[in-house]
Amino acid sequence: MRGAPSSALQLLLLLLSRACAAGADPLRTPLDPDVTPRITVLSSGLQGCRRFRSSALNYSTLLLEADGERLYVGARGAAFALNASDIADRSARTIVWEASPEQKRQCMLKGKDNKTECFNHIRFLQRFNSTHLYMCGTHAFKPLCAHIEEKSFVMSSQPEEGKDKCPYGPRTGYTALIIDQEMYSASRYEFRSYPDIRRNSPAPTLKTDDGPTRWLNDANFVGSTLVRQRSGAGDDDKIYFFFTERSPERATGSGHSRVPRVARVCKGDRGGHLTLQKRWTSFLKARLTCSLPEYDFQFNVLRSVHVVHADALLYGIFGLEWKNVKASAVCRFSLTDLHEAFDGPYMENQNSGWKEYTGKIPDPRPGTCITDALRARGINVSTSLPDDVLYFVRRHPLMSQEVQPSDRRPLLFRRSTHYTHLAAHTTQGLDGHTYRVLYLGTDEGWLHKAVEVGGHLLIIEELQLFDEPQPVASLVISAKQMCVYVGSASGVLQLPLSSCSRYASCYDCIFARDPHCAWNGERCVEVAAQADRSALIQDIQNGSKGCENTQNDVAQRSRSVRVGDDVLLQCELSSNLATPFWTLDCSELQGYDLTSGFRTGTDGLLIIEARRDQSGLYTCYSVENDVKVPVVTYNVTVRPAPPPAPAVPSDDFLPAPTELPNSMRPFPSPPAPLLPHSEMLSPRNMQAMYLSLITFLGGLCVVLTVVLIYVGFCLQAGRRGKYSIRAAAAAYPKRRSRSRKQQRSCSRAGPEVKTISSHCNGNGAVQDGGFLQIVPGEGHTPPAPPLPPTPPRPSAECGLSATLPSVLRRMNGNSYMLLRQADSESASPVGNSFSEELNKILEKRKHVLLLPKPDESSV
Structure with a gap:
């Protein structure tokens, strides 16, 4: 997939160019394939909507009877027969078909999800004959099938083995048809099997070949259809399968690892006699192309297909294999073009690469059905075909000619939309033309209704089907009921084909x-x-x-504002394709810049700081399809501002108050408290305060960082070497006789003794020989009695010794003893020499088991 980044870049450029074009020209031209839905209808505004729900989930299989009276639904663990005219009718019949607890347990033992996969998902439900239906389910990864009696809607027989007719999982690509009581299916049937197209019954069963040239490469099937032969040459009916597979061609130029395909087999195929025994002798496949030619970009994943047999047309939904990029395209193909592709040149695998075959083609043409011309030559069935023809079919399953869409471009392109299923309805307009209306379901639970006009799809409306987003799982249209049925994870919806009101x-x-x-x-x-x-x-x-x-x-409204006020003139447009157009006194409103005093948007027209000359009759028009339609008018009156309030007369013009005697004068009221005001609250000072605060916090972070680095350095220095109390005791007499310089060098070189701090005497001189000795012990050893308290010194201790205890401590199950040298006389706190005190302590600690190699992490 080397070309995938370049293709992704092409798509990105495409989306950006479309976005720029949309921003520059809100009125999209019909040539723009990225179509905007004209109106948007939320779920609360749906008209004529009916819903069917039950305790089951995943209503993914729909079957509408030809008479349009009954709708059959396959869900998880149940099947339903609904009234097609009103699916909410309580007359629905139900078949409960759950997987047994033992089968669910076996499914979980296989590593499958007990919340989604270990159930019986109905994947197939079609008519078998005039009295019975046929149904298949995954049955918790052990597929089963059963016949259903139509009138009573009950199983008429015990379920039978279905591993060759139905896939194991609910999400495996799958399609199947029952034609003249023969079942044709395509899927990946087993855990480690290759995808396969099969005819399961009656005998002989046929399947695709998997060697030496594999006919299918990790195929994911999305649909199938039967095309009846209408020519008078006695040709056989053909079955088409639509899928996406891993591309075996090398250097296709698209950079995609997957390609959409269509495969064809003959209905009367019975396999070969010796070569291709129990294999298809008519299997051929060709590539479906759906691309934007002006951008040289191809959509390489086929998601859904719908065949309009009356018009011999095929509609397909195409997408991208990149899961993080949403985009969909709808392309239309002619069934005649499919026939021509299968009648064209073959491809051949040469040196691990596929190229067009230019050699001699055997006679009769490989992959063709049995016709009257072949019957005249004595070839009545496929088992009579020559071996060279069958050998050629095995080696050349791929056709060279690609199937191009009509007009060589998509009918519809939608970015940020993932279409899942589609269905088409054909109707005649008042102008005598035949129009095809497509209904497209999305992965977020929306339904788009689009009409094909002039080789393009115009989205009439988008309908929100569910309050909670969920994918559209299936779509079926009833021409008799004039309804569309939508299957989803939560239920089935019935909507009218249109809501003209x-x-x-x-x-x-x-x-x-x-x-x-x-x-x-x-x-x-x-x-x-x-x-x-x-x-x-x-x-x-x-x-x-x-x-x-x-x-x-036209709605008529009035607005009265004062000079200097702002006023919003609302203009609501129901169409997403319409743009507003404003006039003032029947003249176009010119200019919306900063100095015009007007702003226009989706809400309406905003008059900023109204002036007297902005009074008048404002009219909002909706412009769509080059037609201006008045929507609302506003009679705006801008009144002058009110006169200023009269000034309060000064004290010079007030009459003099009458003098009162002192005894009758009231006490003066205390002055009202003034609101605190400081220059510190000015914007400039506040900005300076913010900068100072930021500077202080930054400096604090630097100081903390330095402290952490220093502490880490000290901890690393404390972990060097191993410690032994015996070595310390033996080394102490020698240490006392050394000079300070020798002591420092020995303390740096010797791993047994680590000097932590010194003590200050009364004169401020530093005493030599102060050290810390750590003794490892066992976690279960009882603590030793504390040492006698140290007599007070004339000066405070310096360094870390002031904070370290001089008694026995326990940390992480190990015992530690801190020994500290006293004064220059080398006497202990009780008057004994250091050696004597040390020997006493060692006598008390003889029961402690000393580790020969203490753990450094405990120090």
Whole structure:
């Protein structure tokens, strides 16, 4: 994946360029593939929404009957039969199919998640015949399948083995079809097996070949479909499988490790006689391409497909393999282009690289179905094909020609959106054209409704389906009920294909460009519900014509402000594609710079420090599809500021007060306390205080850092060497006879004795020979009796000796003794010599087991 960074850079440049273009021109042109939904509807504003919930979870499998009366749902541990006209109806039938406790225990022993994987997830639910359905579930990593009697909706037989029909896990890519009571499936069936396309029943069962040229490389399947053969050449029906696999081609130029594919097999394939026995003889695969040609960027992961058989069209959702980059594209393909790709040249693996095959092609053409022309030559079934044809099929499963989308570009591109599933509905507009409306579900629980116009998809609306974000797991459309059904982790939703009553005006109805909606002169109505359509107004191609002679309700409001005040004139636009346009007294409002006194935004127009000349009639227009529609008018009056308050007369003009005798004069009231005021609170002084505080804190940090370094250095110095009390006792007499210089050199060189501090005598002279001796002991040894207290000295002790105890201490289970030399007479506190005192202490501590090599960490 060497080219992945360059492709990521291309996508980043693409997103930035689109963002810049959007900022420069809010009115997106139809040629811009990044489409913005016209309106946004939250979950509280959904119309006609019905929901079905139960105690089960993960409603990921939906089956709508052809008559549109019944909707079958497969969930985790249960299956349901719902009324398609109202899924919230309480007449729903239920089949509870949970995995047994023993099977769940076995699943957990395999290392699987007991919260998500060790359950029976229904992965397959389709009609088997006119009276029965067929259902398969993972059954806690031991797949099972069962038949369901349709009328009573109960299992008609005991579950059967399903490991060749259903995947083990709930998230494994999977697709399957039942065609004429034959089941075709594609998935990774076992733990360590390769992906496989199989026909499971009836015999003979067929599968893809895994050597010497592997036909599938870590494939992840997303869909399959049956295409009936319509030609008169007696050709066989074909089954198409859609998936994404690891690319075996070298130096494709895209830099992607995965590519989208379509594979084809013939329905009547029965395998080879000797070569490719029980293997497909018609398997071929080709690459699906969905890219932005102007940026030379390709979408390499296929997420969902939908086939419109009536129009022989295929719609696919494509994404990126990078999980941290969200982007989706919708491409449309023609089934005719798929046929042409499988009729084109083959690829061949040469020297671990794939190149187009230029040699001779055997006859009949490898990978083709049995036709009338072959039957005339005596080849009635695939087992009659020559060995050279089958050998060529085994070596050349990949086609050279790529399947390009219509118009060689996506219909829709959305950044920051991850589409998961799609479904399409075909309808006819009032202009006689056939339009296809796509419903796209996202990984965050939104549903986008889009219409295809002129080779591009226009998103009519985006609907929030759930209050809590959750992916859309499945989508099914009912043309009879005019509803779309959405499966998710929490339940099933039923929504009408359109909500025309949401559009309140003629222009709003026309701007939507919804093929299901039209204006009847009074309101926006459903086209399918109108018997007489002659007076309906609709403009899907342009979204701008038809409402010129209609009256539009404009809200009228008044504002009265004073000079110098600010006022906001609100203008709410219902469309995300509309932009506001303001006029003052029927003239365009010019300029929104800093000196104009106006600001415009999504909320409306802001008048800053209103002036007298800004009075007048303000009108807000909504501009969409080059049409200006008035929304609201404001009659703004800017009144002059009130006159200043009259001045209080001075004392010179006040009449003189009447003199009162001293006895009748009231006591003078104390002066009112003045609010404290200091120059220290001025901004300049506050700034100086902040700088001083920051400087002080910085200096404090430096001082603490130096102290920590010094303490760490001292601790490291204290850990050097090992200590022995016997060596100290033996070395003490020799030490007394040495000079100070020799003592210092010995204290630095000898590991047994470590000098910690000296003592100051009364005259301030430093005494020699002061040392600290540490004696390791056992954690269980009882503490020795404390030494006699040291008599007071004429001067205070210096250094660390003032803080170290002179009694026995216990730390971390070891005993330590601190011995301190007294005065120059080398006498102990009780008058004995140091040697005698030391011998006494040693006699008392004979029961202590001294370690030959004490642990340095205990010192």
